[in-house]
Amino acid sequence: MIHFFKQDVSHIALPEKFTYPFHYTPHPLCVLATGEVKEYIAGKKEWQEELATGKMFGVLVVQMPQSTDTGYLAAFSGNLAGKNIHSFFVPPVYDLLQPQGFFKIEEEQISAINQRIDELENSASYLKAKERQKVETAKAQATLNQAKAGLKAAKEARELRRQSSLALSEEEQAGLIRESQYQKAEYKRLEKEWKRQVEELEAEVTRFESEIERMKMERKERSAALQERLFEQFRMLNAKGEVKDLCTIFEETVHKLPPGGAGECALPKLLQYAYFHQLKPLAMAEFWWGDSPKNEVRHHGYYYPSCKGKCEPILQHMLQGLEVDDNPLLDNLHKDTKLEIVFEDEWLLVVNKPAGMLSVPGKADEVDSVYHHLKKLYPNATGPMIVHRLDMATSGLLLVAKTKEVHQHLQEQFEKRSIRKRYVALLDGSLSDIEKTGRISLPLCLNPLDRPRQMVSEEYGKEAITDYQIISVSNGHTRIAFFPLTGRTHQLRMHAAHPKGLGCPIAGDELYGKKAGRLYLHAEYIEFRHPIYGDIICIQKEAEF
Template identity: 45%
Template sequence: MHSPEHCFTPFKANIDAFALPERFNFPFYYEPHPLCLLAAEELQQHLLTQADWQHNFGLDADQGEDSANAIGKMFGVLLVRSPEGEIGYLSAFSGKMADQNLLPGFVPPVFDMLTEGSFFLTEQVEINAITHRIEALTTDPTAVALKKALKAEKHARDEALKTHRSNMVEARKVRKALRENSAALSQEERHELKQRLSQESVIEKLQLRDLKLEWEARVNQLQTELDALTADVAPLKQERKDRSSALQKKLFAQYRFLNINGEEKDLGDIFADTTQGVPPAAAGECAAPKLLHYAFKWGFTPLSMAEFWWGISPKSEIRRHKNYYPACQGKCQPILTHMLSGMDVDENPLQHNPAEGKSIDIIYQDDDMAVVNKPAEFLSVPGKMVEDSVYLRMKQQFPDATGPLIVHRLDMSTSGLMVIAISKRANKSLQKQFIQRTVQKTYTALIDGVLTQDSGQINLPMRGDLDDRPRQLVCYEHGKPAETTYEVISRTDKHTKVRLYPKTGRTHQLRVHCAHSLGLNMPIIGDDLYGVKANRLHLHAETLELTHPITHEPMRFHVDAEF
């Protein structure tokens, strides 16, 4: 067991000039406190110089590190007051590092499932043994040969039935032609012809029936032989499923999290009232809950916290080396809600109305539609906590509107042009134009870095991050196609202004395509999700081209970006 003195780190630098935080920071949206920044810098220096363990973060390719096996990590620092009154910090990493849960100087996991002799490892070995038995049964040479033969037999059956049905169709055509040309025959000859053709039709149907029965017998024989060899697979799979589920529940019960009042809740209780009802994979292994639990357990007073990424970015997510990130929503939000109960915490800034004091410029208006210039940090539609939005303002502006007003959206942080459907008849046409992608949109963005190529195209499929909404992931397996064309407008020694043409309209598409390592690898200035926060997100919907929904007149609108 880690004792408190092994994990508490006094500051190396003199901190007398620093003011302590008045309240604990809201962990899902924050600016790191100066002392947390100092703690993070000291921890980063330790990561660069320590020699107790080795982990491939993907930062040192020149020394022969294998980039394919590199794994970046999220680290956390928790500014604390020790039971003796000394100010210092605790450090943690998310998940495992260097294939270990326990490393010198870092707080331990809330529950160490990798402890030698633990129930988890013992039962995992038994579950793995069931998996090996399943694999042995399904990869048995005789079973493999039968599977191959069964597949070939089914294919041959399908081809034989297809050929017979095709011959029946051709024969039916011939019979139809004979009937149509039978006018010159005598009545008796026509009667004989009709009987013969009918008999041929019946024979063909009986032949099809017999062919089906013959092939089904052959297929069923092979299937029976295969089933006899693999009869134990289904019950083994069910046993594995049941034992895995029981082990998971047992594991959840071991992860018990304290709060400042000494109240303890396990993962099962914490996630019972959430939408998913059960904890997601790796819940409780993030740095933030580890740090707070350790502090409460050993009598440290949490003052502020910050988390940063160290190393190469994952392939799907956008994480930049040394950047600071909030706690995740899916895994950490329910846990931290319990753990921060009873503490004096900063208010959630997302509850404040970012549109307060801002107005929307209407740059075009008629009886059926309007085009507006949405300011940055202004919701398109009402959110969970803030109602003020383009929709609300337009509802107030056009109280007699029969259309739904909102036809498309811009991210809250993105400024620029939006078309508004005032009439019901306009809405149908505008919706159709967006669905058919005939609406042309051009964006201007200022990105963090100097882009060498003058133009190009980005194709990165995207989906939502289920564990950390509203963040988006690049995902080739489950993502939807997302395509963006870009061209450089101008360059400085640090930044590049680009024009972006999205062919698709995925959530955060332009932000992800700019920031991701397989895209431009340069986040948009001010992107607090995929880059670094600034005075605003430097992304603006500059041009909008569409057809008037009633007159069908081509229309083009343009508003220059403020940056």
């Protein structure tokens, strides 16, 4: 499975440490390997229709055991053309598609249960019994309602007789009582008979539904047992030679259980093969081939970091024993950066946040943020100070309150959408064939399997609305102004990159597009009402790009 480069690579320096898979720039050797894999994929005509729907591929540059020779391994996520094994790519950690394997055999049994459930739910006998129950229940209710109305009318008639007669004889009084008792007894007999008939029909329906429920429970239990047995087959190696199965690995996570498809992504396959064959992993890269998924953002040929939900727990184990690059997001790049204050008075200020600085402290509290800097500058300020946030990669105007009361007042303006903001961005492509102005409305939510990425979801997403205006198009880029009406995480980045938005990522957006020197997104204008004076304050700071 080892491929040696088609061209001489002796002049390319090997990486000093292995790639940090969740935030990286592909090593030159990975770029060359990716080019060769793409060439191979493009030549497989029989795969093109399937690949057009999109698939993640990966490369792993490796060094031969007891040698300085280098080559690379290739892998795909999931399966391809109905198989897990293809000659050019490393095999899966466990081939769940092998015909005689327990997974396929049990999967067929579960499929048979599904078929029986479907047959029973749609059987003529069950549907007829449900319809009879529905019809007879309605008929019973109508009959009893009519009988109740008759009882009421008879009672009212007896009352009229009592009131209209000066004196009823004892015999007449007794007759009215007997009449009332008889009618009530008749109603009880009628009610009992209808109840018996309806219960018989309900029992018949219940027999069907109990069997359906029993089969569904059996399906659920067998599926869970199959998943657990399957995950136990994924015995993941690391560079120390240690082995853990997926169940053990995910026991240490919040959800405890491995998600579906865990262990089948490209990088775990690549590392497993390398360790098993005593190959030294040097660098990795993963890239997308084909159209973007419906809800996520992927662009053909672009590099992407490994996913967090499925891969992060696995890779935390598999990378042990390797020297791995540090997470660049934890570099304290702005420790000595002096914040530019664009506007200030006794009550508030507006700062120009540099790209790469957090707005507020993150998980790694030692990484400086705007909040850290401001607490040093204004030790007597009260309240949270930061009124709204910008992504770490975004630069621009950030509104800050010096008191808790001013903070609350400004937040109310954000909630009422009375604060106006304008961003400027450089898109990685030419948008010359769309309207110069428009509105994007795509509901957004967190992708739970790939934090911090967001996804479009009509079911779970929150309303996200952005107006835009194209400023200019030149040299393969589009300069654009964004006017967000809501403030969702990664809203502008998603609305730019998603196929249902502009379909053109912001330049330098490594989450939804291509990595560059920076994310070319800047908050250049903010307009708000001063909480104390009531004046409209307009602040502008043009982008440096």
